[in-house]
Every structure is written in structure tokens, then in C-alpha cells.
């Protein structure tokens with residue numbers, strides 16, 4: 001009797017990793033893939049594991065979902081590439097002295113929304129945190145019970161308040177809160193109110209028997225009035241759009257009008273209706289902005305030159321009233337007729353009427369008429385597997401690509417992707 005065939009020795013991790021070199025990942029990642037495959041008893045799976053790793057890296061995708069601010073796709077679309085270069089981030093080129101990184105994009109945004117001053121942090125959650133820490137640490141903050149919201153991704157107003165060191169005083173009820181409710185809390189001798197906070201109900205609606213004071217009604221209560229407007233609409237008149245504000249914008253609060261109504265500060269996101277990079281903006285009264293900037297948290301929350309550079313480009317486009325230079329507004333304002341002819345020109349699938357949505361946790365329930373193409377069945381997986389993934393959605397068993405969120409330069413690639421199915 002002969003011995004059974006000796007079980008094949010597992011290939012060396014290093015050798016296997018080297019055989020994957022063409023995938024283009026750094027060697028340690030290939031080693032990790034090789035090791036995972038060998039541990040699983042299937043050395044042949046190493047290539048698939050490594051390819052999956054490569055696919056998980058950040059890459060450009062084509063958004064065919066019709067959701068303009070798709071949080072999974074990075075909200076507002078932006079150009080990424082930056083030349084290898086230093087910048088004058090904190091150098092005053094006139095005097096040669098140390099400058100401030102808040103003198104560029106933040107100052108331009110302040111001007112664009114009629115504020116005295118502004119600073120920029122990493123996102124709007126950070127902006128709210130910094131405002132509360134900077135202006136009400138150890139003091140009371142009054143908020144309506146209808147605005148103690150969760151914005152998503154764990155941003156809950158009561159928890160942010162807690163972390164800021166401010167104490168929350170809730171007033172009113174879930175559906176109805178009046179100015180008198182705020183005034184009572186402000187005037188109570190046992191309270192030490194530093195800030196009255198209004199939080200925009202960005203991603204939900206309370207309908208029916210409701211009441212909430214307007215910003216103007218809270219302006220003279222005494223304490224600093226902060227309005228977290230969230231979405232970053234700079235001006236409700238939309239002077240950057242030829243046709244003025246689109247109907248779907250309805251009652252969205254805007255930075256300029258909220259400040260004019262008497263808010264001392266507004267906070268908003270950079271990557272929602274502002275259409276810029278992920279950032280949080282605190283704009284309004286110069287002394288209050290300075291107080292926030294002096295808080296030690298400001299240093300921990302400040303953005304770098306990549307974000308400030310992208311935000312500066314966005315701010316300059318607003319100051320030029322050039323909405324077409326801001327991808328979000330260009331896409332949001334594109335007429336349906338043009339979208340329909342682009343869909344027809346793809347020459348694949350059926351041209352269909354669809355509805356786009358602003359997304360990004362803004363304007364709940366708002367839909368914008370659009371056009372796209374539909375193919376039978378759920379083809380999303382194959383479209384996602386492409387070198388440059390095309391992300392679609394399924395409506396009534398059909399895969400739909402909405403042309404509103406597709407850059408016209410990508411139409412040919414979309415046509416190819418759909419034809420290849």
C-alpha cells in the first residue's frame with residue numbers, strides 16, 4: 001500500500017502576494033489578501049479578495065439615482081484634483097506676516113450671505129458643537145421640543161448639546177411652541193440662558209396642528225439667537241439662478257434672510273444646498289464668530305487647504321452669481337426637455353419621466369421632474385461592477401438612470417454601460 005498523496009503545501013503568502021502585483025495595490029495589502037485566502041483554505045480566492053479591496057478604495061462614480069445630494073456618493077459633486085503645491089493658507093501675501101485661514105473662503109461666504117464674519121469647520125455638526133461650546137459652555141440653551149432632532153449619522157441635538165458642555169432647556173411641545181415658551185425660560189431667575197437655538201427640521205415635517213415662532217419673534221429675547229439652518233441655502237432669492245428660486249425650494253430657510261430676521265449666528269453645511277465640499281459654516285455677528293474661533297475646540301475642528309480651496313471656488317461662484325459653476329445648482333436647474341433629449345440620444349432603453357430629489361437630508365418630500373432611461377430587471381449589481389461604477393435605482397422592477405444627476409460628459413459612458421448589459 002502506498003502512502004496517501006501528501007496534502008499540497010499551502011503556497012507561500014509572499015509568493016501569492018507577488019503574483020497579484022498587477023492589481024496595483026501596495027504589497028502589504030496584497031499580503032493581507034493572500035493570507036486571508038490561504039487561511040480560508042482557498043488560495044485561488046486571493047485575486048478576488050485583492051480586487052475587492054481595490055474596488056473599496058474611493059473612486060469616481062456616475063450618479064444615475066436622481067438624488068442630487070446623495071450622502072452615500074459624497075453629497076455635492078466636486079472636482080478633486082489638486083496640483084502638488086503649497087498654498088498661502090496662513091500667509092498674508094501683502095504683509096508677509098502670518099495670516100488667517102479664515103480670511104479666504106470663510107470671509108467670502110460671509111460676504112455672500114451678508115454676514116459680518118464667518119468661520120469654517122469640518123461639518124455642520126461640528127459647527128453646532130463649536131457654537132454651543134463657544135457661547136454657552138456651562139450655561140443653558142433653550143430649544144423647542146419640536147426641534148430636538150436627529151439629523152442622521154448620529155447627530156442628535158440633545159447629545160451634541162451634552163458634549164458641548166451646555167445644558168439643554170426644552171420648551172413647548174412636539175407640535176406647538178410659542179415665543180412665550182422661550183421668554184419664560186429666558187426670564188426664569190433660576191436659568192442662565194446663553195443661547196436660544198432654532199434647529200431647522202431639515203429631514204422631517206410636522207404637519208397639522210402646529211405652531212413655531214419665526215426667527216424674528218425670538219430675536220429680541222435677550223440671549224444670543226443661533227439658527228442651525230442646516231442646508232446652506234445662502235439667499236432665498238437665488239440670485240445665482242437666471243429664473244430665480246425654483247418652486248421646489250418652497251420655505252427652506254436661507255442664511256441671508258435668517259440673519260436679516262435677527263439671528264445672531266447661523267450654522268449650515270458646505271455640502272448640502274450650498275453645493276460645496278463637506279464643511280460646516282458659522283456666520284453672523286463678528287464678535288460671536290470670534291468667540292467661537294477662540295474656543296480650543298476650534299483648532300480641533302478646523303479644515304485644511306483642500307476643503308478651504310474647494311469652498312473658496314464655491315464662494316467665488318456665488319459672488320459672481322454664477323449658479324452654473326456650482327454643480328448642484330447646474331444639475332438642479334437643468335430643464336427637463338434637455339434631460340429628455342439626452343436620454344433619447346443614449347439610444348438604449350426606454351425614455352421615461354422620473355422624479356429627482358434634492359436628498360442629503362434636505363427638503364423632505366420634494367421632487368423635481370426629470371427624465372431618464374429604464375431597462376427591464378434589476379441591473380444595479382452589474383452597473384456597480386464597472387471600472388467607473390454607474391449607480392442607478394430600481395422602480396417597479398426596472399433599472400432607471402436619471403439624467404439629472406449624470407454629467408453630460410458622461411452620457412457616452414452611460415450609453416456604453418447600459419448597452420453592455
Ligand SMILES: *Cc1c(COP(=O)(O)O)cnc(C)c1O
Nearest residue numbers: 123124125151200202229230269
Ligand atoms: C444636515 C444638518 C446638520 C448636520 O450637518 P453635517 O454637515 O452633515 O454635519 C445639522 N443641522 C441641520 C439642521 C442639518 O440639516
